[in-house]
Amino acid sequence: MISNKARYAFRALLTVAAAPEGEAVTSAEIARRYNIPHKFLEQILLDLRKAGILDSRRGKSGGYVMLRPADTVSFGEVLRIFEGPLAPLPCLSRQSYRRCEDCVSEAQCEIRREFGRAYDASRAVLDTRTIGDALTNSAYGTPWRREERQAG
Amino acid sequence: MISNKARYAFRALLTVAAAPEGEAVTSAEIARRYNIPHKFLEQILLDLRKAGILDSRRGKSGGYVMLRPADTVSFGEVLRIFEGPLAPLPCLSRQSYRRCEDCVSEAQCEIRREFGRAYDASRAVLDTRTIGDALTNSAYGTPWRREERQAG
DNA sequence: CTAAATGCCTACTTATTGAATAGGATAAAG
DNA sequence: CTTTATCCTATTCAATAAGTAGGCATTTAG
Numbered sequence: 001m002i003s004n005k006a007r008y009a010f011r012a013l014l015t016v017a018a019a020p021e022g023e024a025v026t027s028a029e030i031a032r033r034y035n036i037p038h039k040f041l042e043q044i045l046l047d048l049r050k051a052g053i054l055d056s057r058r059g060k061s062g063g064y065v066m067l068r069p070a071d072t073v074s075f076g077e078v079l080r081i082f083e084g085p086l087a088p089l090p091c092l093s094r095q096s097y098r099r100c101e102d103c104v105s106e107a108q109c110e111i112r113r114e115f116g117r118a119y120d121a122s123r124a125v126l127d128t129r130t131i132g133d134a135l136t137n138s139a140y141g142t143p144w145r146r147e148e149r150q151a152g
Numbered sequence: 153m154i155s156n157k158a159r160y161a162f163r164a165l166l167t168v169a170a171a172p173e174g175e176a177v178t179s180a181e182i183a184r185r186y187n188i189p190h191k192f193l194e195q196i197l198l199d200l201r202k203a204g205i206l207d208s209r210r211g212k213s214g215g216y217v218m219l220r221p222a223d224t225v226s227f228g229e230v231l232r233i234f235e236g237p238l239a240p241l242p243c244l245s246r247q248s249y250r251r252c253e254d255c256v257s258e259a260q261c262e263i264r265r266e267f268g269r270a271y272d273a274s275r276a277v278l279d280t281r282t283i284g285d286a287l288t289n290s291a292y293g294t295p296w297r298r299e300e301r302q303a304g
Numbered sequence: 305c306t307a308a309a310t311g312c313c314t315a316c317t318t319a320t321t322g323a324a325t326a327g328g329a330t331a332a333a334g
Numbered sequence: 335c336t337t338t339a340t341c342c343t344a345t346t347c348a349a350t351a352a353g354t355a356g357g358c359a360t361t362t363a364g
Binding site for chain 2: 001002004007008010011014033034035036075084085087088089090100101102103104110111113114115117118121122124125126129133134135
């Protein structure tokens, strides 16, 4: 299970990414819409800004906008911000490799081999699918897309 | 990251499964071999026995043996014993489904859809690969297999 | 210029979980 | 009847999850 924090982050990101270009979305609006504790969400949005994914505007008519295009932000990248390494074993993480204390021979470790497969399979999804992908073909989509669909 | 507990469980299971048929392996032996806290490992082996995966013999010349054949025990099954549901979201778990508090429409939730893909990919490995599979082609293998290889 | 609305930042709390540690009870073999 | 194992329960300690709280800083509408 991923943490609530991470889930809220995705909820917020998808909302900001789906908003019309250049239009800022406030933390209060997101919190209200998805029933997320407001102050908690603020911390999360702050993390996303520090990670260089969101940009923010303060004061009246402030809020959050995408800093990078939504289709350059993968689910894996976001997840790592809030959950740390996604690898199921320390010895499988490239970013923060650590030997397992109970490991005799890493090269011949069956646990490592099998979880390596699982990790690869999972990464093939998480590191390729982006926030943008998720919104394309979404029932929500961006507002203008929704109207497009109704019109067509 | 999976817990130490789960990793120790795999270590123990692979060891017992690799032992010659009918030969019991003691918790002390496993603990020594892999540098696992003995008393902690005892609890883990107990869980595996209660789950119907291992059988145990008490007293002198006691220890643990497989209750079910190693190739009927999947990595996913073992993992679930120690980690609970593997689903990344409560709404994706069949065993213990729970709605996300911040969900507006489950059927149209992009987060659910994308993590569903990741979960499927991961399960395709974890729920098909077994302890037996992992030992086949293993550099360790079972003792008699190792000798076979050296001989051939 | 001022007030209101918004984001920014830090500290604190509370409950749960992970990772053991501890101490003995029970059973089987020799 | 002693040794060697498993079996069972309780306790500890640290880290993490999931918020709560309170105020500072900035922008803009009036």
